[in-house]
Amino acid sequence: METRTLSLPDAEIVHDVHGPLPPADGREVLLVIGQPMTADGFSDLIAELPDRTVVAYDPRGLGRSTRSDGSALNDPSLQAEDLHVLITDLGAPVQMFASSGGAVAALALLAAHPEDVSRVVAHEPPVMGVLPDAELAERANDAVGRAYQERGWGAGLAAFLAMSMWQGEFTEEFLARALPDPAQFGLPDQDDGTREDPLLSGTSAPVTSYQPDLEALRSVGDRLVLAVGEQTGEAITARTTRALAEALGTEPLVFPGDHGGFAVGDPSHPGDPAAFATRLREVLAARG
Incomplete structure (x- = not known):
């Protein structure tokens, strides 16, 4: 190589x-x-x-x-x-x-x-724009970014995993759910203060849009x-x-x-x- x-x-x-x-x-x-x-x-x-x-x-x-x-x-x-x-x-x-x-x-x-x-x-x-539930999918994705900005990497990644593992179209009920506990996915619940993760920080928004x-x-x-x-x-x-x-x-x-x-x-x-x-x-x- x-x-x-x-x-x-x-x-x-x-x-x-x-x-x-x-x-x-x-x-x-x-x-x-x-x-x-x-x-x-x-x-x-x-x-x-x-x-x-x-x-x-x-x-x-x-x-x-x-x-x-x-x-x-x-x-x-x-x-x-x-x-x-x-x-x-x-x-x-x-x-x-x-x-x-x-x-x-x-x-x-x-x-x-x-x-x-x-x-x-x-x-x-x-x-996401090709989905019949595109607007709800975008809102679910936005919630991931908010979790990351407000609570840190573990919370953001837990929210991302919950969204990416969801089966079927997104619903108002899904969006109304409480954010998942990071420990549920073996992730830390403490905020280390960093906000540079390319998956969670919003820098990849042009990809999904x-x-x-x-x-x-x-x-x-x-x-x-x-x-x-x-x-x-x-x-x-x-x-x-x-x-x-x-x-x-x-x-x-x-x-x-x-x-x-x-x-x-x-x-x-x-x-x-x-x-x-x-x-x-x-x-x-x-x-x-």
Whole structure:
């Protein structure tokens, strides 16, 4: 593995290259992206793909990547432009696996630079605006931010977990519930005073509020594959994926596990990276 830094006018994009560039077997680079998750979140999946040249990156301002643009917002459209430069440097086109907020950045990239990728597997993009209960979902998300600002990291993450695990549409009854006890999730209830978590602080608001360009995404055909975890059920990221697929006139493909099924994860709720990698290989090879 080689760690490289791509210098942009207002950012330094750190990325890890696993395997030779260009790939020795002539296949395209596989670029794996998340947000706010950084490159290290893909280590289990990459270990199951030893025959591929895989590149994982830290989005600007997250992990090892820096930014000097005066903003802390994680904007999918801006991340898409960073990815465009990175992919050009790697040797376009690439194949891509994109998770969560990274999947939203992948949607923005496909709309702006479809020539950059031959196939994107967008795994559970949390684009709330496509939901029939979008307004209630936004209010639930806002409550997470308030819990974090008012009570600290443990309370904020507990509220996020309760929201992200909720099955089905959000209701006024859900919004009226008391905030969960952080101890219920094994989280601290004391406030350490920090407010810099990218998941909870509001800096990722442009991700969940991103409006996909449906016309542009329809035009890319089978370059875009929407993917949903078989164990995610009716949680919000599965519902956003299915709603987006319906808007595009497609069906999401089912992958093993839940939202984090590509990582070993918590022993009480493990993923299966080997099974996930097998499914990913099938889908990446099936274009056309």
